[in-house]
Amino acid sequence: MLSAKSADIVRATLPAVAGAIEDITPVFYGKMFSAHPELLRDLFNRGNQASGEQARALAGSIAAFARMLLEHPDRRPDVMLSRIAHKHASVGITADQYPIVHRHLFAAIAEVLGDAITPEVAAAWDEVYWLMAGALIAAEARLYAQAGVADGDVWRPWKVVGRLEETPEVTTFMLRPADRAPSPPFRPGQYVSVRVPLPDGANQIRQYSLSCAPNGTDRWISVKRVAGTATTPAGEVSNWLHDNVREGDVLTVSVPFGDTVLDDGQSPVLLASAGIGCTQTISMLAHLANTGSPRRVIVVHADRSQDTHAFRTELDLLVAKLPDAQAHVWYERPAGEWPAERTGLADLSGIDLPQDVRAYLCGPLPFMRAVRSHLLDRGVPPSRIHYEVFGPDLWLADA
Known part of the structure; x- marks a missing residue:
């Protein structure tokens, strides 16, 4: 819950911050990737950065979180936080990365909004950020504990034991733990992240639903080839998987995450x-x-x-x-x-x-x-x- 003083300031400044946030986020990412190029190379989706989708999503989540704190001060937006936490856990985000985001995000806010960001305004929005970050850090820690892994330690080698061409655009890769360890359980609807080495040295990550679990060991992912358009780049990872991965190869795959899962009830x-x-x-x-x-x-x-x-x-x-x-x-x-x-x-x-x-x-x-x-x-x-x-x-x- 926001303090009363911060709530008043955030309420008064939310229109200005929300109105400028799509200008703020590109500056933020520019600053962060300049200081930490490894984040763009090995963590963030370069295609979404190029299209601007990641910046728009971040802008929407911050503005929505602040708005929810003001409109419903007695409860947290757990649905939104859960979705973000599962995405973060699936790529191994850890608590020590949140101060990096904070530093460059607030530098971008100050640069874009200038004198409008007084120390009082900065302190109020700082409270918003750390309320959101603290909730996500706690949620991600719970997800790691439930998965039985240390924070961020989500990656394992999986051997490709089969490949099926479902359609001209969709290929299924049948996976089995390369280390012969038991496969982590998953709930219907969850996904895994796949991290692949690209020719330029980057290690890019994408998420794919587990389309099938035919037995207690194997896991299947089905990947659609993504062609580029005038406004969106071609799929770096999906196309690399289609073009390069064959039976016998080993992929780096995360444990399963995702909060859109089939419930256990009996309703239609x-x-x-x-x-x-x-x-x-x-x-x-x-x-x-x-x-x-x-x-x-x-x-x-x-x-x-x-x-x-x-x-x-x-x-x-x-x-x-x-x-x-x-x-x-x-x-x-x-x-x-x-x-x-x-x-x-x-x-x-x-x-x-x-x-x-x-x-x-x-x-x-x-x-x-x-x-x-x-x-x-x-x-x-x-x-x-x-x-x-x-x-x-x-x-x-x-x-």
Whole structure:
């Protein structure tokens, strides 16, 4: 909780800080990477830095945290903090890195806002930062303890024991611990980070859902090749994995993290995905089928065509295994005969949704925004709608 004095100052200055924060964050990253080039080389996603997405996500999280402290002083924004903590833990962030961020962030704030940052204003926002940082440090320490590792020590060698070409764009890599140690457990919906050495000497990290766990040892990740566009760079890590990794190679992979996980209740479930977001759906479906779950399960998936739809066969097989499950699939450009009402973008308006449904979304932001808005309009509470974003979270959904 903010002190009364700091709350008054933050309330008065929030419009100015929030309005300038997208100018502040590029200055902040420039200062930090100049002083610590190893952070850009070996920790931060260079593609997201180039596109500006990481800066926008940081700006949104700081402004949202400050706003929540003012609007709800009696409670913390735990949903947002949990999401950030899981992302941080998956790349091995440790408490000693927070002072580095603080130093360069506040230098950037002072540079951009100039005389408006009086000592009193700086002290109030310093309190905001350390409230957020302290909560994240504590949450990350708990996650490391739950995973049975020392803080930041999340990396292990995994041997590639198989490779499957799911579609021309999606490849599944079957992994097994290279040190023959037991595989860490995971909950359906969680992801791992993969750290790869690139030709320029950088060690870049990306997150991938665990798409399947066929036995007690192996873990599967399914990776989509990412082509560059006029505004976004090509996927450094995904393309490197496609082009270079074969059976017998060893990858550096983290223990599993992620807070968008299938609950253990008995309420109906909606699994909504688009594109490569199907990896989360398949993981949850496999768990439901393997445990003989009697839950009602509704699957919604959207893709460009049958040819780009990874796990098409697995989706049908898993749905058939469940006693009360159905799948609804839309293709934008069907390759052959396909129902007109399932052509184009996904439309949930004709799907019967139980009142107590719990929804899990994974896919591009426009898809998830549309599905979430539809669910809210139909009376599904925000607390029952969960989503996963890979990369910077540019969408702070209501808790």
